[in-house]
Amino acid sequence: MHSVTLLTSPERPRLEAALVDSLRNAWGGGDAIWLSPDEAATFDMKRMPGNRWDVWAECQGMGVDLVIVPAEGRRKKMLLADMDSTMIRQECIDELADEAGVGARVKDITARAMNGELDFEGALRERVGLLEGLDEAVITRVLEQRITYMPGGRTLVATMKANGAYAALVSGGFTAFTTSVANALGFDENRANSLIVADGKLTGKVGDPILGKQAKVDALEDITARLGLGVADVIAVGDGANDLGMLSRAGMGVALHAKPAVAAECDMRVNHGDLTALLYVQGYARESFVLD
Numbered sequence: 001m002h003s004v005t006l007l008t009s010p011e012r013p014r015l016e017a018a019l020v021d022s023l024r025n026a027w028g029g030g031d032a033i034w035l036s037p038d039e040a041a042t043f044d045m046k047r048m049p050g051n052r053w054d055v056w057a058e059c060q061g062m063g064v065d066l067v068i069v070p071a072e073g074r075r076k077k078m079l080l081a082d083m084d085s086t087m088i089r090q091e092c093i094d095e096l097a098d099e100a101g102v103g104a105r106v107k108d109i110t111a112r113a114m115n116g117e118l119d120f121e122g123a124l125r126e127r128v129g130l131l132e133g134l135d136e137a138v139i140t141r142v143l144e145q146r147i148t149y150m151p152g153g154r155t156l157v158a159t160m161k162a163n164g165a166y167a168a169l170v171s172g173g174f175t176a177f178t179t180s181v182a183n184a185l186g187f188d189e190n191r192a193n194s195l196i197v198a199d200g201k202l203t204g205k206v207g208d209p210i211l212g213k214q215a216k217v218d219a220l221e222d223i224t225a226r227l228g229l230g231v232a233d234v235i236a237v238g239d240g241a242n243d244l245g246m247l248s249r250a251g252m253g254v255a256l257h258a259k260p261a262v263a264a265e266c267d268m269r270v271n272h273g274d275l276t277a278l279l280y281v282q283g284y285a286r287e288s289f290v291l292d
Helices: 017-026 052-061 092-100 103-114 120-129 137-145 153-162 175-185 213-227 241-249
Strands: 002-008 033-036 040-045 064-070 078-081 166-174 189-193 195-198 201-206 234-238 252-256 268-270
Touching: 002 017, 017 040, 052 064, 064 268, 078 153, 078 213, 092 103, 092 120, 092 137, 092 166, 103 120, 103 241, 120 201, 137 175, 153 166, 153 175, 166 175, 166 213, 175 189, 189 213, 213 234, 213 241, 234 241, 241 252
Parallel strands: 078 166, 078 234, 166 189, 234 252, 252 268
Antiparallel strands: 002 040, 002 064, 033 040, 195 201
């Protein structure tokens, strides 16, 4: 049995009942349940349809995300989330680079690395090297003035935790940012890379070992083992190439507004909804959300 979720942007809710009913009838689905009026609906069906991706493409053209997940174990016990361009709107290293006057160069490297065109570890070391000499105090200024949160993030974390789930933030970015973001959003723990500082300035070095693609998979397996959970109990979310390992390993791996090369490798893609989409695909109704 599979559960189908159709959802759209909460800022412009325009999910039509006719679309939901047409798809439910075509796929032999059960009764539709509206999780949020005009925004999200779900129904169960017995078999995965052969025309899934053709229908997905048509829905995308209407501003609608279509996500199909196994009905069994749909509600997850752990959230594992990327930070940059996932829980926050920015890439922290790009914001630091702007302050250092090397923004354009670093943003180009970041974009290529996140799309899988460059080795993550090498790209990270190169970018951090360009920050050498930047005052450590700039980190606080960037956090206060440049970092904004992705819509729905606090609600996602609060709702899952209210239902007994554990929340971990795992980033290829830096602990100087993940600590603050994790505290603000309510995560139980966070893991990231460390920027090395000497005499109040960034040295242009990053601590070893580098937390990249494999480290996110390791975090998934380490944390679930510690909590007595299985990887099937996890919903993971990310947008970049270094997230692909954890997205493919988790019970649900959601590519959120992901880079093209990343989305192409993921079965669960959210391009129109915000982070509350992760609650809808688990079957949560908006009325049960824990709002910030």
